[in-house]
Amino acid sequence: MAIQKKHGKGRLDKWYRLAKEKGYRSRAAFKLVQLNKKYGFLEKSKVLLDLCAAPGGWCQVAAECMPNQSIIVGVDLSPIKPIPRVISFQSDITTDKCRATIRSHLKTWKADTVLHDGAPNVGTAWVQDAFSQAELTLESLRLATDFLIEGGTFVTKVFRSKDYNPLLWVFKQLFTSVEATKPPSSRNVSAEIFVVCRGFKAPKRIDPKFLDPKHVFAELSAPNPNNEAKVFNPEVKKRKRDGYEEGDYTQFKEIPVADFINTTDPIAILGSYNKLSFHQPPGGDLAMSTIDRLEETTDEIRTCCEDLKILGKKEFRNLLKWRLKLREKFGLVVKKKKAQEEGEAEEVAEVAPMDEELAIQEQLHKMREKETTREKKERRKENEKKRKEIVRLQMHMTTPMEIGMEQVGPGGDDTTFSLRRVDKAGARDAVVNARDLPVESESEDEDSEDEDSDDDGDRLERMLDSMYDQYQERMEDKDSKLRAKKSRKQYENDEWDGFSEDNKSDGEDDENEGDTEAAQSTAEEPATNSLSNNASLFFDQDIFQGLGGEEDEEDEEEDDEEEDEDDEDDEEEEEEEDSDTEEETPVSKQKNKNKKKSEKQDSEWVDSDNEPDYLEEPRKANGQLDIDIITAEAMALAHQMATGEKRATDVMDDGFNRFSFRDVDGLPEWFIDDEGKHSKLQRPITKAAADAIKEKLRAINARPIKKVMEAKGRKKFKAAQKLEKLRKKSALLADDEALSERDKAQSISKLMSKATKKKPKQQVKLVVARGNNRGISGRPKGVKGKYKIVDSRMKKDIRAQKRLAKKKAK
Ligand SMILES: C[S@@+](CC[C@H](N)C(=O)[O-])C[C@H]1O[C@@H](n2cnc3c(N)ncnc32)[C@H](O)[C@@H]1O
Numbered sequence: 001m002a003i004q005k006k007h008g009k010g011r012l013d014k015w016y017r018l019a020k021e022k023g024y025r026s027r028a029a030f031k032l033v034q035l036n037k038k039y040g041f042l043e044k045s046k047v048l049l050d051l052c053a054a055p056g057g058w059c060q061v062a063a064e065c066m067p068n069q070s071i072i073v074g075v076d077l078s079p080i081k082p083i084p085r086v087i088s089f090q091s092d093i094t095t096d097k098c099r100a101t102i103r104s105h106l107k108t109w110k111a112d113t114v115l116h117d118g119a120p121n122v123g124t125a126w127v128q129d130a131f132s133q134a135e136l137t138l139e140s141l142r143l144a145t146d147f148l149i150e151g152g153t154f155v156t157k158v159f160r161s162k163d164y165n166p167l168l169w170v171f172k173q174l175f176t177s178v179e180a181t182k183p184p185s186s187r188n189v190s191a192e193i194f195v196v197c198r199g200f201k202a203p204k205r206i207d208p209k210f211l212d213p214k215h216v217f218a219e220l221s222a223p224n225p226n227n228e229a230k231v232f233n234p235e236v237k238k239r240k241r242d243g244y245e246e247g248d249y250t251q252f253k254e255i256p257v258a259d260f261i262n263t264t265d266p267i268a269i270l271g272s273y274n275k276l277s278f279h280q281p282p283g284g285d286l287a288m289s290t291i292d293r294l295e296e297t298t299d300e301i302r303t304c305c306e307d308l309k310i311l312g313k314k315e316f317r318n319l320l321k322w323r324l325k326l327r328e329k330f331g332l333v334v335k336k337k338k339a340q341e342e343g344e345a346e347e348v349a350e351v352a353p354m355d356e357e358l359a360i361q362e363q364l365h366k367m368r369e370k371e372t373t374r375e376k377k378e379r380r381k382e383n384e385k386k387r388k389e390i391v392r393l394q395m396h397m398t399t400p401m402e403i404g405m406e407q408v409g410p411g412g413d414d415t416t417f418s419l420r421r422v423d424k425a426g427a428r429d430a431v432v433n434a435r436d437l438p439v440e441s442e443s444e445d446e447d448s449e450d451e452d453s454d455d456d457g458d459r460l461e462r463m464l465d466s467m468y469d470q471y472q473e474r475m476e477d478k479d480s481k482l483r484a485k486k487s488r489k490q491y492e493n494d495e496w497d498g499f500s501e502d503n504k505s506d507g508e509d510d511e512n513e514g515d516t517e518a519a520q521s522t523a524e525e526p527a528t529n530s531l532s533n534n535a536s537l538f539f540d541q542d543i544f545q546g547l548g549g550e551e552d553e554e555d556e557e558e559d560d561e562e563e564d565e566d567d568e569d570d571e572e573e574e575e576e577e578d579s580d581t582e583e584e585t586p587v588s589k590q591k592n593k594n595k596k597k598s599e600k601q602d603s604e605w606v607d608s609d610n611e612p613d614y615l616e617e618p619r620k621a622n623g624q625l626d627i628d629i630i631t632a633e634a635m636a637l638a639h640q641m642a643t644g645e646k647r648a649t650d651v652m653d654d655g656f657n658r659f660s661f662r663d664v665d666g667l668p669e670w671f672i673d674d675e676g677k678h679s680k681l682q683r684p685i686t687k688a689a690a691d692a693i694k695e696k697l698r699a700i701n702a703r704p705i706k707k708v709m710e711a712k713g714r715k716k717f718k719a720a721q722k723l724e725k726l727r728k729k730s731a732l733l734a735d736d737e738a739l740s741e742r743d744k745a746q747s748i749s750k751l752m753s754k755a756t757k758k759k760p761k762q763q764v765k766l767v768v769a770r771g772n773n774r775g776i777s778g779r780p781k782g783v784k785g786k787y788k789i790v791d792s793r794m795k796k797d798i799r800a801q802k803r804l805a806k807k808k809a810k
Contacts, residue, residue, distance in 0.1 A: 015185045029057030034183035041153040045112035052118030054078035110149035116140035116156040134163035150202035258287040276305035468670040635689035
């Protein structure tokens, strides 16, 4: 059971806040709400008497729940501010005057329900309050018996004390059903219980003893205590069930040490008593004298027992240890548990749990709170780890390199850098994009903590990457330029054919063979397939020159054989072949032309082995490259080349600059993208080139797009159809002999005017982007037909334009 604070803000719990919210005068109002929810007596009542009603929370609830025209009378020692539909007055419920006043208000009516929530010493008039709680309850019962109707309900607050059971016994004599319950809004730390007595028996004569506190709460004489049994057989001793002592305001409390040894709750004793007494009664006490004589009971222990209020932690610990030792000596340790279990079982049975749903909800709430605190803790831990990892990365303590090096070491079964393995591990894309790669620890000796933090680093990287992807997607949705840029980038990435699907399937049969094929294909790509410039340059390096493909070798062999067979015809055939191919395509023509031209300039440029990939580009009928120059830089370059200001070799030279071979491996994409904006050669743009591009774009914009053309075509077609219909109709009218010529002419002209009448244009509603419409996407609420979202400025401008146009028209 959670212990709630009894003071300060601990009192301001959720019921307090709820009461404030709902306008109830006290949090106690919820106790009645919950009691009524369980027993439903208020809705059935027409006359209600609220004893001890101030400040009036219960009266408010009663006024809410009871039928209209009901009579509600509230009384308290303290004044009650007026409540609609409630009669209230100030009086002591134990007096005859109070009884008379109630009678005057109720007249001949009998009450269906009597409520009593009285508590002595809690109201503002506590000085006048002389009764104990139990006595007050009995007094309220007396009033209830005076005013209750037969079958009526009496709801009262009772405190768990030694008087509780006698009270319950009295209730049972007067009511058919008596149930004790504790509403959820009643604090757990409070000893209060509510007893709902239903079905008032309304006996003609009530035995005065039932309502006489002296008689009801008279103590039964206890049997002589067996002190020996008390110490040695504690299971026989029943747990003290006196509950809270009424009116015990004594400051100094002492308790016999034997009780301290026997108790199941030593902490409570140490906390609430001032002294553990070794004092024995006149007749002597075996337990006490035994404890006194034992060697464990040292002088120090005795001194500690003298004044518990001045002891520190250490002394308390000593006392508890001493108690345990004595209990062991008396053999009480195991038995104590049993006794406690029994005691607890009994206690639970006393109070019926109320409103299970509410209890479950509360429990769920607690569990959820626990869960969130746990999650928060974990998140904090995780963040701390990530922060450390970033610091490590920044200090170059971890390197995002050596990708897959340990898996396939040199001299292993696989080739040194088996791309296929990388591919199989699903990291091909990662290699291409130089990201998402797991960073492997550099040495196996690194401790597990480092591995963990490496994993965290990877996770952080991946998180950043995915966040960046999401950001880009969002931006692409908004910006078509970005979309185009992405598709261009994708296209460039797709050009990397180093790991073709074919190779993949081959490789599954024979790894080694596949590998050579992969190598071969990569070596061949520059010549046959269109690789990106970077890739071409990469494979142009000397290291790849020696790598010949199987096909090449076969071709060579075949050539050799042919050479052997017919040496003489070889040269002629070759010449013929060359001329044939030259004639076949304009591409080769162009190639040849290029060859001849560039022989003067640069022999490398037309090296057939290094055929540039632009040969795959679309060409015009005359064999010229069909290049659409769309950027000012390209236009400027084209201009420079056309005027001879720049040569092809210059362009190639320009290709080798400090940005050409930027090492982007292992760098996150967002970083590359960000850098890419600036890490490139800034090419000069001429004014003429910029103007030419502007002109070109203007022309492109002026060109009607396909959809507009289609719409225009549809319009034309529909007009033709309409005309045809009209023609047919007017022909019919003209042939109608029943009509006079004048009527015919009139009907035809009517038809024509109807056809030529333009449909009124649908108005475009201007919706100002303010209030709820600010920043919305899609149709604003309550707008039908065509609409346009504008800002208020635009709306005003349009109105002004219209006004001006009207003025001009006048
Ligand atoms: C817990 S408060 C009642 C709260 C009330 N049910 C409500 O919902 O606002 C207890 C009240 O009992 C009143 N009380 C105590 N002894 C009384 C007595 N002898 N006669 C009348 N009222 C008494 C106190 O003045 C105090 O206002």
